[in-house]
Amino acid sequence: MSAAIATLVLGFVIGYLGQRSRLCFISGYRDFLLTRDSTLLKGVAGAFLGAVGGFILFHFLGGSVPGFPLFFFAPPDLDSGLFITVVAGLAVGAVGVLAGGCPFRMHVLAAEGRKSYWYYLLGFYAGLVFYNIVNVRLLEVIGK
């Protein structure tokens, strides 16, 4: 129950801040590449720094941060699923650019009342059903 409430509150906070700041984890790279505008890219840097700082801080305060930092404990696993990771990573970047942003930004824009993004969310959740019925079995066959 605490996890559900905590994620609801955190979601509300980042949804509010994301709407005010236009935070996006795809547009940051795109804007910097095309116009050298680093405003949104700083959001990605902020998330990375905030996460690193938080994990270090809570690790020393005794919070649940097992195996941090992972690169000390788990060497790179270059066999299992690396090809899938590369292909899916490239595809996420490509689809994000075509849609105009990351899923977080799309949810924020949909909440602003932009109906185009309602269709995005419709496809998003229809895709989830497709994933559960088709892709889960495909991935089992591939062995990821």
Added chain:
Amino acid sequence: MNTTPFRAGLVLGLGASLVQAYFKVIPPLAYGVCMVCHPKDLFNWTADHLFSLDWGYSVASTNWPLLTVIGVLAGALVASARHGELSLRPARQPLFFFFNGFLMINFGLILGSCPIRIVLLSAYGDWTSIIGWICVVVGVVITSLIVRWNARRTMKLEAAS
């Protein structure tokens, strides 16, 4: 105080580590915020409990589903309403957006994270995610360059005709 993307990102990163450390949003690791996995958990948890479909969800969602996506929608709705930016705007290219959403969740779930969580996992020190993050950026770069090239070509053709 202005809400800059850097500050918003900082709050997101800190919040994600906080909910993992003290509110049991774990396992998997670095799972504080994910905009493809948390919607999947909520959707599959609900489907499982209503229709017994046996669609999987993470251990963190075993008792109650993670409600990040509901919070994001509510937070953005309140922010846009408070600042006079909430208004219904007509849809353009609905089919295009539908397929983008469809593809994004499928590739995101195959990757195992959204563009936010891949940053969080990289911050946690996961090698595979660092490679995945680099691939996301490369995907953005390649597609942006293709879109720009296509736009310039179309403009030249229109100017010529």
